[in-house]
Amino acid sequence: MNRVRVVGGGLAGVEACYKLLNAGFEVDLYEMRPGKSSPAHKTGALAELVCSNSLKSEELTTAQGVLKAELRVLDSLVLKAAEAARVPAGGALAVDRAQFSDNIEQILKGYDKLNIIREECAYIADNTIIATGPLTSDKMEESIAKLAGAGYLHFYDAVAPIVTAESIDMNHAFYSSRYNKGDADYLNCPMNEKEYTEFVKELVGAGTVVLKSFEKGDVFEGCMPIEVMAKRGRDSLRFGPMRPVGLRGPDGERYYAVVQLRKEDKYDRMYNLVGFQTNLTFSEQKRVFSMIPALRKAEFVRYGVMHRNTYLASPGFLTDCLHMIKRPAVFFAGQLTGVEGYMESAMTGLLAGMHLSRRLQGKTLIPPPLTTMCGSLCGYLAHATGDFAPMHVNFELVPPLPEPVKDKTKRKEAYADRALHDIRQYAQVIND
Numbered sequence: 467m468n469r470v471r472v473v474g475g476g477l478a479g480v481e482a483c484y485k486l487l488n489a490g491f492e493v494d495l496y497e498m499r500p501g502k503s504s505p506a507h508k509t510g511a512l513a514e515l516v517c518s519n520s521l522k523s524e525e526l527t528t529a530q531g532v533l534k535a536e537l538r539v540l541d542s543l544v545l546k547a548a549e550a551a552r553v554p555a556g557g558a559l560a561v562d563r564a565q566f567s568d569n570i571e572q573i574l575k576g577y578d579k580l581n582i583i584r585e586e587c588a589y590i591a592d593n594t595i596i597a598t599g600p601l602t603s604d605k606m607e608e609s610i611a612k613l614a615g616a617g618y619l620h621f622y623d624a625v626a627p628i629v630t631a632e633s634i635d636m637n638h639a640f641y642s643s644r645y646n647k648g649d650a651d652y653l654n655c656p657m658n659e660k661e662y663t664e665f666v667k668e669l670v671g672a673g674t675v676v677l678k679s680f681e682k683g684d685v686f687e688g689c690m691p692i693e694v695m696a697k698r699g700r701d702s703l704r705f706g707p708m709r710p711v712g713l714r715g716p717d718g719e720r721y722y723a724v725v726q727l728r729k730e731d732k733y734d735r736m737y738n739l740v741g742f743q744t745n746l747t748f749s750e751q752k753r754v755f756s757m758i759p760a761l762r763k764a765e766f767v768r769y770g771v772m773h774r775n776t777y778l779a780s781p782g783f784l785t786d787c788l789h790m791i792k793r794p795a796v797f798f799a800g801q802l803t804g805v806e807g808y809m810e811s812a813m814t815g816l817l818a819g820m821h822l823s824r825r826l827q828g829k830t831l832i833p834p835p836l837t838t839m840c841g842s843l844c845g846y847l848a849h850a851t852g853d854f855a856p857m858h859v860n861f862e863l864v865p866p867l868p869e870p871v872k873d874k875t876k877r878k879e880a881y882a883d884r885a886l887h888d889i890r891q892y893a894q895v896i897n898d
């Protein structure tokens with residue numbers, strides 16, 4: 467079996483093709499543009515950047531910087547093309563977007579075994595990588611929904627912010643369950659009347675993201691942003707996600723309102739703000755949510771977002787090697803798998819391409835180590851618990867260091883050193 471299929475010529479799809487072509491396979495790449503476009507794409511170019519021209523930081527003290535360094539070790543096409551199309555952007559990797567896409571097309575067109583088919587594809591065969599992105603065509607959505615079954619395919623994000631555990635002020639927070647029923651799984655952040663009133667006032671006046679035209683309408687029906695709920699009346703949050711009833715402080719205190727935080731990860735290093743899905747801009751989220759006394763110094767790992775986004779609830783559906791559990795010859799990559807961001811999408815494409823080629827060569831599939839940005843995010847896709855929400859790379863996803871490091875910068879450097887050491891070893895194993 468030397469012929470494989472990649473559906474979607476975006477950031478994930480082109481990486482997958484590159485890996486498969488380098489392994490000697492014949493690749494049919496289906497890309498529906500320019501004949502049929504998505505609501506966000508504007509050209510027929512491969513790997514079109516639909517919004518910002520920044521691929522984010524290159525600093526090794528950031529998760530994005532470490533991800534890039536790992537992808538360099540794994541020979542990423544997107545990174546190579548981006549570096550050759552670089553425009554000045556301080557510590558970030560920003561590109562001339564037309565040049566970037568052109569570089570990718572030039573490199574891929576150098577392979578005789580690539581067949582680019584400019585057609586919409588809705589058929590899911592074995593030995594295929596589906597990388598049709600957050601704006602997957604309707605027909606492909608239907609096919610994926612049939613394959614995945616009820617509940618595994620989502621059409622929009624409604625993500626609440628996540629903060630680091632160490633940045634929560636425990637003098638203003640306490641663990642308890644409502645009416646002391648069950649385990650005390652929630653971390654409660656109480657507010658008095660004055661704090662609540664000021665919080666609601668700022669929340670209703672805060673700046674929101676301008677939705678794209680295709681995101682307006684009823685896509686978010688049934689999942690109301692916290693700021694919209696707040697506009698319905700001063701007490702609406704106290705009767706909704708900030709309900710204080712049944713929650714008493716350590717000395718039996720009652721509160722006017724309570725924000726509940728829920729653990730997000732197995733290492734207890736991240737908490738999400740329950741019911742706080744929001745369309746506020748990131749800077750406004752920081753300003754307004756930091757008015758919650760326990761979150762005055764909160765460090766946000768991920769801000770809340772609400773946008774049109776087709777993605778799989780990957781845990782229980784995909785393995786950490788990005789193929790279906792029930793149909794191992796079908797792989798998924800890109801934003802569709804529940805990753806968020808250009809480089810994360812490219813990373814899953816690279817890995818899906820590598821895993822499919824190993825599978826066809828009769829080799830064992832090996833996921834990257836959990837200590838790496840690549841491995842920790844793939845691990846999150848396969849094993850996240852609770853309500854699954856799309857995620858970008860971050861240091862809170864990797865296992866703790868063997869010896870705790872208090873200084874934040876030094877800790878990040880230690881994570882980066884470990885990740886790069888481990889990804890180099892991984893590359894050696896994979897390339898043997």
Ligand SMILES: Cc1cc2nc3c(=O)[nH]c(=O)nc-3n(C[C@H](O)[C@H](O)[C@H](O)COP(=O)(O)OP(=O)(O)OC[C@H]3O[C@@H](n4cnc5c(N)ncnc54)[C@H](O)[C@@H]3O)c2cc1C
Nearest residue numbers: 474476477478498517518587598599603800801807808811
């Ligand atoms: C409006 C918007 C703005 C975004 N802005 C940013 C940003 O600024 N920074 C960031 O890091 N991330 C951003 N993202 C998130 C994400 O990083 C990008 O969407 C990224 O392009 C995802 O890569 P992908 O390969 O999964 O999908 P895409 O790059 O979208 O590629 C999917 C490709 O599949 C094609 N396709 C779809 N269905 C079919 C089909 N049935 N048959 C054949 N081809 C098909 C599409 O035409 C497209 O070319 C944004 C997402 C959206 C929707």
